[in-house]
Amino acid sequence: MDLLNNLYTGFSIALTFNNIIYCLVGVLFGQIIGVLPGIGAPTAIALLLPLTFKANPTSALIMFAGIYYGVAYGGTITSVLINVPGESSTVMTCLDGYQMALKGRAGAALSVAAIGSFVAGTISVVILMAFAPALAKLALRFGPAEYFSLTLMAFGLLTVFGGEQPVKTVISTMLGLLIATIGLDVVSGMPRFAFGVPQLLGGFDFIVIICGMFGIAEVFCSIEEPEEGELLKSKFRLRDFFLTWQDWIASRWAIIRGGIIGFLVGIIPAGGITTASFLAYLAEKRASRHPERFGQGAIEGVAAPESANNAASISGFAPLLALGIPGSPTTAVMLAGFMMWGIRPGPLLFQTKPDLVWGLISSMYIGNFLLLLINIFLIPAFVALLRLPYTIIMGFIVIFASVGAYSVNNSLFDVWMMLGFAVLGYLMRKLNYPIVPLILALVLGNLSENSLRQTLIISGGSLSIFFTRPISAFFVIAAILAYLSPLIRWGWKRLRRGLVHAPSHPESNQSP
Amino acid sequence: MRMADLIGGVVVLLLGLAVVFFSSQLPYYSEYGPGPGFLPLWVGVVIVGCAMFVLVNVLRKHEKIGVFFKARTKLGLRVLAMIFITFLLLPLLGFSIGLGLFVGITMRIMGRHHWASCGLTSVVTAICIHLIFISWLTIPLPQGLIGW
Amino acid sequence: MRRNGMKWFEVGVVMSILLFALPIWSTAAEWKPTKPIEFVAPYAPGGGSDVLARSIASIIEGEKLCPQPLVVVNRPGGSGLIGTTSVVQQRGNPHVLLTFIPGQAQAALVAGKGAPTFRELTLICNLALDEQLIVVKTDSPFKNITDIIAEAKRRPGELTVGGTGSGQDDQICQSLFERSAGIRLRYVPFKSGGECITALLGGHVHMIWANPPEFVPQWEAKMVRPLAVARTSRMSEFPDVPAFKELGHHVTYFFYRGIAAPADIPAEAAAFYETMFRRMAESSSWKEKYLKKYMLSPGWMGSKEFAKIVAQNEAESKEILKDLGLLK
Numbered sequence: 005m006d007l008l009n010n011l012y013t014g015f016s017i018a019l020t021f022n023n024i025i026y027c028l029v030g031v032l033f034g035q036i037i038g039v040l041p042g043i044g045a046p047t048a049i050a051l052l053l054p055l056t057f058k059a060n061p062t063s064a065l066i067m068f069a070g071i072y073y074g075v076a077y078g079g080t081i082t083s084v085l086i087n088v089p090g091e092s093s094t095v096m097t098c099l100d101g102y103q104m105a106l107k108g109r110a111g112a113a114l115s116v117a118a119i120g121s122f123v124a125g126t127i128s129v130v131i132l133m134a135f136a137p138a139l140a141k142l143a144l145r146f147g148p149a150e151y152f153s154l155t156l157m158a159f160g161l162l163t164v165f166g167g168e169q170p171v172k173t174v175i176s177t178m179l180g181l182l183i184a185t186i187g188l189d190v191v192s193g194m195p196r197f198a199f200g201v202p203q204l205l206g207g208f209d210f211i212v213i214i215c216g217m218f219g220i221a222e223v224f225c226s227i228e229e230p231e232e233g234e235l236l237k238s239k240f241r242l243r244d245f246f247l248t249w250q251d252w253i254a255s256r257w258a259i260i261r262g263g264i265i266g267f268l269v270g271i272i273p274a275g276g277i278t279t280a281s282f283l284a285y286l287a288e289k290r291a292s293r294h295p296e297r298f299g300q301g302a303i304e305g306v307a308a309p310e311s312a313n314n315a316a317s318i319s320g321f322a323p324l325l326a327l328g329i330p331g332s333p334t335t336a337v338m339l340a341g342f343m344m345w346g347i348r349p350g351p352l353l354f355q356t357k358p359d360l361v362w363g364l365i366s367s368m369y370i371g372n373f374l375l376l377l378i379n380i381f382l383i384p385a386f387v388a389l390l391r392l393p394y395t396i397i398m399g400f401i402v403i404f405a406s407v408g409a410y411s412v413n414n415s416l417f418d419v420w421m422m423l424g425f426a427v428l429g430y431l432m433r434k435l436n437y438p439i440v441p442l443i444l445a446l447v448l449g450n451l452s453e454n455s456l457r458q459t460l461i462i463s464g465g466s467l468s469i470f471f472t473r474p475i476s477a478f479f480v481i482a483a484i485l486a487y488l489s490p491l492i493r494w495g496w497k498r499l500r501r502g503l504v505h506a507p508s509h510p511e512s513n514q515s516p
Numbered sequence: 517m518r519m520a521d522l523i524g525g526v527v528v529l530l531l532g533l534a535v536v537f538f539s540s541q542l543p544y545y546s547e548y549g550p551g552p553g554f555l556p557l558w559v560g561v562v563i564v565g566c567a568m569f570v571l572v573n574v575l576r577k578h579e580k581i582g583v584f585f586k587a588r589t590k591l592g593l594r595v596l597a598m599i600f601i602t603f604l605l606l607p608l609l610g611f612s613i614g615l616g617l618f619v620g621i622t623m624r625i626m627g628r629h630h631w632a633s634c635g636l637t638s639v640v641t642a643i644c645i646h647l648i649f650i651s652w653l654t655i656p657l658p659q660g661l662i663g664w
Numbered sequence: 665m666r667r668n669g670m671k672w673f674e675v676g677v678v679m680s681i682l683l684f685a686l687p688i689w690s691t692a693a694e695w696k697p698t699k700p701i702e703f704v705a706p707y708a709p710g711g712g713s714d715v716l717a718r719s720i721a722s723i724i725e726g727e728k729l730c731p732q733p734l735v736v737v738n739r740p741g742g743s744g745l746i747g748t749t750s751v752v753q754q755r756g757n758p759h760v761l762l763t764f765i766p767g768q769a770q771a772a773l774v775a776g777k778g779a780p781t782f783r784e785l786t787l788i789c790n791l792a793l794d795e796q797l798i799v800v801k802t803d804s805p806f807k808n809i810t811d812i813i814a815e816a817k818r819r820p821g822e823l824t825v826g827g828t829g830s831g832q833d834d835q836i837c838q839s840l841f842e843r844s845a846g847i848r849l850r851y852v853p854f855k856s857g858g859e860c861i862t863a864l865l866g867g868h869v870h871m872i873w874a875n876p877p878e879f880v881p882q883w884e885a886k887m888v889r890p891l892a893v894a895r896t897s898r899m900s901e902f903p904d905v906p907a908f909k910e911l912g913h914h915v916t917y918f919f920y921r922g923i924a925a926p927a928d929i930p931a932e933a934a935a936f937y938e939t940m941f942r943r944m945a946e947s948s949s950w951k952e953k954y955l956k957k958y959m960l961s962p963g964w965m966g967s968k969e970f971a972k973i974v975a976q977n978e979a980e981s982k983e984i985l986k987d988l989g990l991l992k
Contacts (some may be wrong), residue, residue, distance in 0.1 A: 043653060050709040050738070051654065054722055147868030148852075171573075175528055175566045178559045182535060185556050188742045191853050192552040193774045193830030193990055197538060200778035202749035206741020220599070224592040227626075273862045327865065328881035330858045336710030339858075343715070343877065346957055350881025395627035396637065399619030402599060403645065407611065411655045413739050413746060419603055427596070434584060435524045453555050454855070460549025461852050462824050462868060548850075656702065656737055 007134060010358070014366030017062060017359055023367060026063040030070020031371050035378065037071065038078020039090045041219075041408030042211050045075045045334040053341060061345040062360045066367040068341055069321070072334055073125065073368065076277065076313045077375050080117045081386050084110055084306070086401050088219035088408075092210045093277040093313040095443060096285040098218055100298060100305030107301050110387045115247055116255050116303055117310040118379035124263030124311035125372040128318040131267065133365055137354070139319065140326035143271045148458035149469050151274055153479035155452035158279070160486025161286035162441050172437045180445025181453075183208055190450070191457045208421060209412040210278075210446060215405035216425030217432075217439055223398050224430045247303075255307035258288050266312030270319035273331040274455075277316045278447055284312030286444075290486075318368060325349055325361055520584035521574045529567035535560030591626070598622060610660025612650065616642025695932035697732040697759055704762045706747020708740040711856075712794065712875065712958075713763040716921055719954045720791075720944065727947050729940050734761070743771035743829060745779055752780040754926045758933035761788070764924040767832045769978045774831045774990050782974050786929055788937045790922035790970040791945055792955060793963035796837045796894040797905065798825075799879050800871045801864060802886055809845075809892045809911050812871070816847035824850045826860045826872035831990045834873035837894050837917050839984045844913040864888060875919075876901065876959035901959050918977055920963065922970050938967055 017023060037048040049068050056064035079091030084101035097117065104113040132139070146154075162177060186197045187207025198204040247255075262284040269280035288308035289298045298305045323329045328350030330336035342349045347357065354361055390397070409422035432439055463469040471477050485492070539560055542553030602618040609617070620638030623629045646664065649655045705717040714736070721734040739747030744767055751762040764782065772779040798809070806812050816823050827834025830853040838851055852869055854860045857878040864872045865887060872879075874890075876899075882888045893899055894917040896909040908915035923941060925934065944950055945964045955962055965973060985991040 040653075043655070046709040047738070050714070050718070050736075053718065144862065144866035147863060147866050149868075169570075171566045171569045175563060175570070178563045178566070181555065181559050182563075185559070188745070188771065188775060189552040189830075190855050191830055192543070192546065193743070193771070193832070193853075194542065194552050195775045195779075196542060196552055196556060198775070198778070202742075202745060202778050202780060205743075205749075205775055205779065206746040209741070223595060227592045227595055228586050228588045274859060323862075327862075329862045329865070330710065333708055333710065336708070336856075336858060338710075340710040340715055343957065348881040348884070351885030351887060352881070393623070393627050393629070395623045395629070396619065398595070398626070399615075399622060399637075399641065402602075402618060403615050403641070406603070406606075406615065407645070407649055407655070407657065410611070410657060411649075413741060414656050414737055415739070415746075415750060416603075416606065416658065419606070423599060423603060430592075431524070435521060437524075453550075457546075457549050458852055458854070461547075461850060463548075464822065464850070465548040654735070656735070 010362045011133065011366065013359055014362030014364075017363030018066065018366035018370055023063050023066050023363070024370060026059065026067040027070050027367050027371050028374055030067035031074035031077075031375050031378070033067075034071035034074020035078040035375065038075035038080075038094075039082050040411075041082070041088055041090050041215050041404055042411040043408070044091060044211075045072050046337045047411070048075070049334070049337045049341060053344060061342075061347055062363045064345070065338070065341065065360065065364050066371075068338055069364060069368060070371045072338065073314060073317045073371060074375055076310075076317055077118065077121055077379055080114065080121075080310060082404065084113045084117070085386060085390060086219065086397060086404070087222040088401055088404050089214050090404075092214065092447075093281050093317075094309075095214055095218070095278070096281045096309035097306055099285070099440065100300070100302050102222075103299065103301035104303065104306065105390065109301065110390060111383055112247055112251060112303065113306045114379065114383045114386065116251065116307045118376055118383070119247075120255065120259040120262065120307045120311040121314035122372050122376040123259050124266060124315040125318055126369060127263055128267050128270075128315040129365060129368045129372070132318060132322055132368075136322045137326045137351075139271050139322040143273055143323045143329075143331075144327070145475060146272045146274075147473075148455040148462065149473050149476045150479065151272075151451055151455035152459055153470055153476040153483065154272075155448045155455070157479045157483040157486060158283055158286070158444065158448055159452070160483040160489075161283070161290060162444060163486060163490055169436060172435075173441050176432065176437050176439065177441040177445045180442035181449045183213065183442075184446050184449030185453070190454050191461075203415065203417045206413070208425075209418065211412050212409045212418045212422045213425050213446060214443065215408045216422040216427075217429030217443070219401050219405040220423065220426035221429030221433065223401055224426070225433060226394065226398070251303050255303050258304035258307040259311045261288060261291065262308035262311035263315040265308075266315030267319045269312070270316030270331075271322045273323055273329055274451060276332050277313045277320070279451075280316035281309035281313040282444055282447060284308040314372075321365075325353060325364075327351060328353070517584050518574060518577075522571065525567050525571040525574060529564060529571065532560050532563030532567055535563060595622065595626070598625075606660075607658055608660055610662065610664060611657040612642045612646040612664060613660060613662065615645055695758070695930060695936050697730065697933075697936075699759055700732050701730070701734045702760045703734040703736045704747045704751050704760065705736055705738050706740065706744040706762065706768065707738070709738050711740075712877070712921070713744070713765060714738060715958065716791070716954070717763050719958075720941075723947065723949050723953060724940070724944055726949060727944065729943055732759075742775075743832065744768040745771050745775060748772070748780045748785075751924070751926055752784045755784075756928040757926050758929040760926055761937070762924045764920075764922045764974075765794075765833075766919060766974075766977050766981065767829065769974060770832050770836070770981045770985070771829075773978065773982055773985060782924065782978070784927050785924040786927055786934050787967055787971045787974060788923040788925055788934060789941050789967055790920045790963055790965035790973065791941060792921045792960040794875050794919035794921055794960055795899060796833060796873055796875065796917050796919055797879075797890040797902075798841075798871055798892050798894075799861075799864065799874050799883075799888050799890045801867065802889055804870070806871070806891065809906075809908070809913070812891070813845045813847055816845075816849055821848040821850055823871070824852050824869040826852050826854055826863050826869040828855070828857050828860060828873075829853055831985050831988065833917065833919055835988070836981055836984050837873055837915065839988060840894070840915045840917065841908070841913065844908075844915055861888075880959065899959075899961070918973055920965075920970070920973060920977070921960070922965070922974070934967065942966075 048071050079094035080097050082088045082090040083094040083097040084105050087098050087102040089095045101113045188195050188205050265284040266280040289295050320331045323331050324335045330339045406419050409418045539553045539556035543551035544553045545551050606614045616638045619641045620634040624634045703717050705714045707713040717736045721736050724730050739750050748768050754760050769782050772781045800806050835851050860872045863869050890905045892908050894915045895907050898907050
């Protein structure tokens, strides 16, 4: 009954005209910011902070939260339409979303992303409401040891990208790890591969790399393969905006699975939205009966990461509200936002400011609903942009990528680096080196390396810590299975073929 | 394509060797666990190993697989050159004007649109960039000599 | 002829007066910023330096202390070195300011070649002092510093201490503590204060070094408690928490939060900023909206005094970093 009571309080606050307007402004702003790479939610919230000093804290926080989860909706649009991820959390959407767009199904990709985000988001808010404090406690069980085992498992999932040349997948992963090591090392404080160039001390920002490797590199590829540009325009019918029955069937479990993975990864403080969408995509590909369809425009490949990133952005509120720990750069800004009003989110917040907490959580239902409406209505408009001549679209891509790269650190150096990564990405594509493993290694590289070293400092150099802690042990076992899975699969196929065919066609056993 | 794969392999090999060299200068082990040089060193070693594998593979196979230079590769390179020149000019022209010009010029060269429409697109793009990024979102984009 | 001569004479007089007067005017006239000032916070939004920069910008605007607005720009990365570099490179530009904390000087020491040091900046003033405290979980067996020392003597090098970064404030404080008490602890570096408190709450480390805003919410909920503060006297916010000095340990740390500008800016500009910040630091909204809210101690220092403190802190850090093997 407590929950219902809280829900009532929450909605009575969130549904006031004023707060609905703040929520709407927040999600709209988030949606726009999400479209622009480089300008993420942290910058957006920091920009708007001073404007909200006249509002009351609840309204302002409702708006910030709106920006926060609105961003993930917005990032999808550029990912699908021009293969430039607007946010790091929508990188995985590029893989199948852009392929769908090439096949004339941009509308369906955007629809499934919006619906998936809405469903996963709404379910996440329900769980957040019911279990926030308990979830936060669960999050605390994640220490460096668990982080390392988690990343170990994620790298294991990369085997799904085996492809024709597994060696090239390995090289690509290693390149990603290498790029991640550039800059000051957190654990030792020493610079690595900076060669005395001060700008390299901070390493490369993720956005700079994906703007180059996805956005600009895509321009070169499209020019080389003129059919791609033509494809974008040729098939363009209204009914393609809607999901077919087949799409629903294909994506319903992807949405649920993506939502669950996203939610779980989101509550882990260092997990983050990007990691959530990566894991959801990889897991979906692993679970699929037709993994070969991924990367060719599989709708599940859009549904899973999109549901995951929205679920993660909402579950990230659990540790923030219940413990006062910021799990991501954005929640760190939310924390700063709270403090500007003299509110310290933390274990006591639920008791001292119940109307703020419940008003904020309730507003997330409204925000998600508003976003669904906005997106469904705007999809035809966005898709219509693809009708522009490719030379103009190309101009858009260059503008977005260069402004995005610039605004990460406000420096031209990053714009040049972005161009460098574009050339690298283009060459890798031409020589059949897969790019996704590089990106994943980039996202997880630092977390993996730092947490391994932190764990070993804590354990005094003993590796047994990874097996004595239950969560960590679970991930380690899953990781080992993932690494061995190509072997297991191969063995299972042989075995089954042997069992089925052996009695009737003994000769088939002789074929290798 | 075979040649390109070969060159690619050699570049990766050299990169790997460089990584091994530079990371061997960082502390390999610290008091309790791997030091800052641990991961890069092994990454370098794996890269070297994989690169050799790629090279051997290419040298062993003799069939032709795909082509590296396609009919329109030149066009792609031309766009790269144009982006390069635009970025060089950004500090002088500023982002709004520089990128606005880029859009117009690529439209003219790549798409062979009419001069007038190219010019108009240029102007509109420049104004949009200025209004959205500089005025509204207050991103401190370089504004060039003209200061706009 | 005579008339003409007079005219030339007059012109000459006026000209010479002008010529002599000009330099006097330009020195006498107060320098004022003529365009918006870029205020670089070399850390991510939400961090201590970002909060400082944004609070300053809004207070200066509210108190009308500057004819031009201060525009906060975040240039995070590389332990503050990226943002610091960008300011150092704008030598002579009086329309750029930078927040400056010990971490930037320490990171530059460790990074070595190419890293920007405070010698390439004009130090304007110090505004506040942040505090470093040792914090444990409420259910920790350590009730006070003496407990920790006793346990550390029994199990040398086994107690784990979380802190932010490597070779920076937290680790330096810990080294000071180890030296003074003659013990050895095990330092676990984390990326941010948020990760530190999370590791403490999860029981992954025994204790952490933290600034007040990083642990106060959890302290209010009685999940963690501070054991000692690295300064000579107690903090008014934590009257029950002893200072290391009282316990007989020389662990005092000047965590300054100051302002710097590029090198070679006109002396008048530096003077203008120093006056502007002094007026701000004296205002009541500074005390209410910044110091009290984020639990910092007032610590106004003019440019000369601040430069001395920065140099002193750097020398001290250098010695400790050498000891830790981070510097040659």
